[in-house]
Amino acid sequence: MLEQIRKNSLAVISLCVALSALGYNTWRNELTEHNRNIRQAGFEMLLHVGELQRIAYLAHYDKDQDRGNPRSGWVEVLVLRDLSELMPPPGTIQAQRLFIAWRDHWKALGEDESNIANIDNALNDLRKSIIEIMHQLE
Numbered sequence: 474m475l476e477q478i479r480k481n482s483l484a485v486i487s488l489c490v491a492l493s494a495l496g497y498n499t500w501r502n503e504l505t506e507h508n509r510n511i512r513q514a515g516f517e518m519l520l521h522v523g524e525l526q527r528i529a530y531l532a533h534y535d536k537d538q539d540r541g542n543p544r545s546g547w548v549e550v551l552v553l554r555d556l557s558e559l560m561p562p563p564g565t566i567q568a569q570r571l572f573i574a575w576r577d578h579w580k581a582l583g584e585d586e587s588n589i590a591n592i593d594n595a596l597n598d599l600r601k602s603i604i605e606i607m608h609q610l611e
Contacts, residue, residue: 508610514559515607518568521556522600525549525575526593532582533589543579550575553599564606567599 478485528549531541550572557568574595578588 504611510559511561511610512607514556515564515603518553518556518560518564518603519600521549521553522596522603525553525571526596529582529589529592529596534583536583543582546575546579560603561606563602564599567595567602571595571599 525546528541528543528546531537532543532546533541535541554568554572557565560568571592574591578591581588582592
């Protein structure tokens, strides 16, 4: 038995190296795909955060019901909540907080400064968490 192992040691070593390389390559590809998904979701979320902020400002400060219709903000909030499912926990938590802030304050935009402040704080917190998550990617 030992004689067979000695005769085929190069083949055994080559097989071990090949299996190790295959395992590492598979792991690395999975990690790369995971990071790519998070990065893409992060970029999309940043775009939607900006759009929701634009809608909120137009509704609150300009009282523009066409371009700043708060009901159209619901679309952005729901997209952000859905995209946050691809993000690690800080992103999902902040998206949920934005959902709650929008749910509680969207109807009174343009009436009281605290409404836009609550929404703006939630938007800024989400934006910061997205950028932080993207900086941590390998």
